[in-house]
Amino acid sequence: xxxxxxxxxxxxxxxxxxxxxxxxxxxxxxxxxxxxxxxxxxxxxxxxxxxxxxxxxxxxxxxxxxxxxxxxxxxxxxxxxxxxxxxxxxxxxxxxxxxxxxxxxxxxxxxxxxxxxxxxxxxxxxxxxxxxxxxxxxxxxxxxxxxxxxxxxxxxxxxxxxxxxxxxxxxxxxxxxxxxxxxxxxxxxxxxxxxxxxxxxxxxxxxxxxxxxxxxxxxxxxxxxxxxxxxxxxxxxxxxxxxxxxxxxxxxxxxxxxxxxxxxxxxxxxxxxxxxxxxxxxxxxxxxxxxxxxxxxxxxxxxxx
Amino acid sequence: xxxxxxxxxxxxxxxxxxxxxxxxxxxxxxxxxxxxxxxxxxxxxxxxxxxxxxxxxxxxxxxxxxxxxxxxxxxxxxxxxxxxxxxxxxxxxxxxxxxxxxxxxxxxxxxxxxxxxxxxxxxxxxxxxxxxxxxxxxxxxxxxxxxxxxxxxxxxxxxxxxxxxxxxxxxxxxxxxxxxxxxxxxxxxxxxxxxxxxxxxxxxxxxxxxxxxxxxxxxxxxxxxxxxxxxxxxxxxxxxxxxxxxxxxxxxxxxxxxxxxxxxxxxxxxxxxxxxxxxxxxxxxxxxxxxxxxxxxxxxxxxxx
DNA sequence: CCAGGTTATTGCGTAAAACGCTATATTTGA
DNA sequence: TCAAATATAGCGTTTTACGCAATAACCTGG
Numbered sequence: 285x286x287x288x289x290x291x292x293x294x295x296x297x298x299x300x301x302x303x304x305x306x307x308x309x310x311x312x313x314x315x316x317x318x319x320x321x322x323x324x325x326x327x328x329x330x331x332x333x334x335x336x337x338x339x340x341x342x343x344x345x346x347x348x349x350x351x352x353x354x355x356x357x358x359x360x361x362x363x364x365x366x367x368x369x370x371x372x373x374x375x376x377x378x379x380x381x382x383x384x385x386x387x388x389x390x391x392x393x394x395x396x397x398x399x400x401x402x403x404x405x406x407x408x409x410x411x412x413x414x415x416x417x418x419x420x421x422x423x424x425x426x427x428x429x430x431x432x433x434x435x436x437x438x439x440x441x442x443x444x445x446x447x448x449x450x451x452x453x454x455x456x457x458x459x460x461x462x463x464x465x466x467x468x469x470x471x472x473x474x475x476x477x478x479x480x481x482x483x484x485x486x487x488x489x490x491x492x493x494x495x496x497x498x499x500x501x502x503x504x505x506x507x508x509x510x511x512x513x514x515x516x517x518x519x520x521x522x523x524x525x526x527x528x529x530x531x532x533x534x535x536x537x538x539x540x541x542x543x544x545x546x547x548x549x550x551x552x553x554x555x556x557x558x559x560x561x562x563x564x565x566x567x568x569x570x571x572x573x574x575x576x577x578x579x580x581x582x583x584x585x586x587x588x589x
Numbered sequence: 590x591x592x593x594x595x596x597x598x599x600x601x602x603x604x605x606x607x608x609x610x611x612x613x614x615x616x617x618x619x620x621x622x623x624x625x626x627x628x629x630x631x632x633x634x635x636x637x638x639x640x641x642x643x644x645x646x647x648x649x650x651x652x653x654x655x656x657x658x659x660x661x662x663x664x665x666x667x668x669x670x671x672x673x674x675x676x677x678x679x680x681x682x683x684x685x686x687x688x689x690x691x692x693x694x695x696x697x698x699x700x701x702x703x704x705x706x707x708x709x710x711x712x713x714x715x716x717x718x719x720x721x722x723x724x725x726x727x728x729x730x731x732x733x734x735x736x737x738x739x740x741x742x743x744x745x746x747x748x749x750x751x752x753x754x755x756x757x758x759x760x761x762x763x764x765x766x767x768x769x770x771x772x773x774x775x776x777x778x779x780x781x782x783x784x785x786x787x788x789x790x791x792x793x794x795x796x797x798x799x800x801x802x803x804x805x806x807x808x809x810x811x812x813x814x815x816x817x818x819x820x821x822x823x824x825x826x827x828x829x830x831x832x833x834x835x836x837x838x839x840x841x842x843x844x845x846x847x848x849x850x851x852x853x854x855x856x857x858x859x860x861x862x863x864x865x866x867x868x869x870x871x872x873x874x875x876x877x878x879x880x881x882x883x884x885x886x887x888x889x890x891x892x893x894x
Numbered sequence: 895c896c897a898g899g900t901t902a903t904t905g906c907g908t909a910a911a912a913c914g915c916t917a918t919a920t921t922t923g924a
Numbered sequence: 925t926c927a928a929a930t931a932t933a934g935c936g937t938t939t940t941a942c943g944c945a946a947t948a949a950c951c952t953g954g
Binding site: 285286287327328329333335338342343344347348351354355358359362363365366367369370374375566569570 | 590591592632633634638640643647648649652653656659660663664667668670671672674675679680871874875
């Protein structure tokens, strides 16, 4: 059963004459006759009473006429809907990111994207950046803001958005406050100075990896006071005086607790933290994710995996 | 665009796997792939995002899914509706007849027909039998109760229902009433007896034809007092004493004025009046009219044109 | 009554479309 | 690195659709 047959049928219901209807359909009369016959067989019902002089619609034909009109109208409506969707991108992208990212660099990016593609809905899920890639790989989110991994999985595409130094932070102390575990000369670290320092680090993720590497390079076994999920929480605990932490400077710049902590001028410096957007390679085929990918490209230089 | 493609599409939306969907559709994977491609081309929109490992529905695909479900469901509903209609005849037959016919022999016929075919609606239009064939020929009514014409038009089919004598009727008079124009010896008609008789005849139709023929055969020029449309009106005027009329006996038998008139034992007798059902030959192809035609056959012997 | 015109359908040969099989490219997991 | 799984493209064969020509039936006009 084929739309062309429905169109032939409707034309004949209007013309009630095989010759004229066949002309309107741009087929021969015999083709039209067969088309109608096929419909009648598909439905096992006579649609027209006809002889070589008269064509009249049967009651069954009248019922099919209603159905045929509606179905073809809805098909046309569907095509228009899909054409409109092709013109304007619509749909939903879910993005996983940290709280800091959500109201710092990402805010401006997504604002520009929203005004360019008003039909696209963005769903932000905030959480620990250490979980970001896992969520994308598992398909829980379409995209994530994540630090660039040292060895990216081959199925992921990564594009840089910004770079941030990774810094050691200590509590900001008034003169005379008693906090004797803060190293006197952080620019010249020694095991003796750092072995008693209560460290507040991420549970997992790149900042934790870089901190571990830093200590190992200096032959220091750090005293871990707390392992925390999320850099914002590290800023809080350091500000409360519990210890020293390692966070991306951007997190500090965007924290309301920034005046409660100070950056230590630690040498050697930790590597810069490359923050960007990651997505499954195969998801880049989707016009939606492709559009956001392009938006990022226009703002930064491309870093393809 | 073809229902088979819609079915393939729906199966793939459920399986989200070309191999399994192609099995469910009883086609090869390459056929299914092409079927989906054809739909995508017809709609100029991607319906699935897919690679050799994943198949995901696009937003456009979701829209088509809704349409496809509805359209195929409605098609099945339509088939069931038409199947039900084929089992039980439904529709409308319009019948033209005289008032007498409507509550005499036709009443019982149509009662039986109605209980056999409750889905068929009957529309009765009453009027002068002289108009009955014209109405059928013009398509104003599907069928008509009519006297058998002497030369039936070739496009009409006629089937007898009943026969009725055609009779002369005079006013029923009490002894001593003064009505000197009623012939003394109607069994021996003479021009002298009948020339002064005020005749009340149909304007047209068979009863008029037969009356004219009767008078002509006796060399009588009748004095026409009135030409009336409908036999029932003739009975009324004769009962009121205006003259002598010619009507089918069945009309008299079914008239509330029967006791106001008497039948004259006129010789030679007028021909019997063969009353039946007439219909356009081509209308007999319709299951409805065919059903009523069969009902008449079962009650009477067939008289085909 | 007959001939001509009109109309829907059927049969036939040709063209177009559909199909399954096989090969291919790609991805993933062990 | 290799094997398995998967969607797609190419090819030859089969099936379906199509227009042309013929046919049967009906109606009209001479």
